[in-house]
Amino acid sequence: MKTFLKNTQIFRNADDEILNFLEENSRTIKAKAGELIIRDGCKDTNKIYIIKKGQVEVKMPIKKAYSIKDGEFFWELPFLTNTEKHSWNYVAKTNTELIKINKSIVKKLITNSKTQNPIEQVVMKRIVKNKSLYNK
Numbered sequence: 584m585k586t587f588l589k590n591t592q593i594f595r596n597a598d599d600e601i602l603n604f605l606e607e608n609s610r611t612i613k614a615k616a617g618e619l620i621i622r623d624g625c626k627d628t629n630k631i632y633i634i635k636k637g638q639v640e641v642k643m644p645i646k647k648a649y650s651i652k653d654g655e656f657f658w659e660l661p662f663l664t665n666t667e668k669h670s671w672n673y674v675a676k677t678n679t680e681l682i683k684i685n686k687s688i689v690k691k692l693i694t695n696s697k698t699q700n701p702i703e704q705v706v707m708k709r710i711v712k713n714k715s716l717y718n719k
Contacts, residue, residue, distance in 0.1 A: 584611070584635075584682065591633055591654045609684040611635065614675035621658060621673040629686045632658050637679025642672040650676055 585602045588594045594602065614620050620632070620639065632639075633656045641657065642648040651657055657673055 584609075587635060587654075588633070588682070591656070593633075593656060605684065605688070608688045609682050612681050612683055614639075614679045614681065616675055616677050616679075618675045619672060620675060620679075620681070621671075623670050623672050628658070630658065630683050631656055631686060631689055632673075633682040633684070635680040635682050638676040639679060639681075640674045640676045642674060644670055 584606045585599075588602050588605055589597065594605065597605075614637075623644070634651060634653055636653055638650050638652045639657060640648050640650050
């Protein structure tokens with residue numbers, strides 16, 4: 584898992600100590616194609632997911648869906664905004680393996696980071712890429 588995490592968008596610059604900590608404090612879960620991972624209105628915002636293998640479709644109310652794949656993460660907006668619920672559905676598009684990391688672990692790592700929050704960097708790029716999806 585350590586090698587995989589090192590190649591993800593958000594942990595690309597992490598040192599071995601951080602990667603070892605993540606490996607010890609996260610878990611892998613599986614979702615079958617078509618399985619709902621997070622439902623619209625979910626209030627459980629204490630984690631962030633990284634796609635280890637597969638694709639997840641992000642379905643927004645009224646807007647066109649988009650997909651994210653291996654190495655990308657999701658469920659970051661509640662993490663960044665401290666909101667208690669979200670209005671998007673996340674559905675496994677293919678059989679998918681996910682790494683689930685508790686929010687407190689990620690926050691601890693970001694707080695100790697000497698660089699800009701990597702989650703914010705990636706989210707800003709994602710918003711620019713999919714800006715029509717975020718505009719109402």
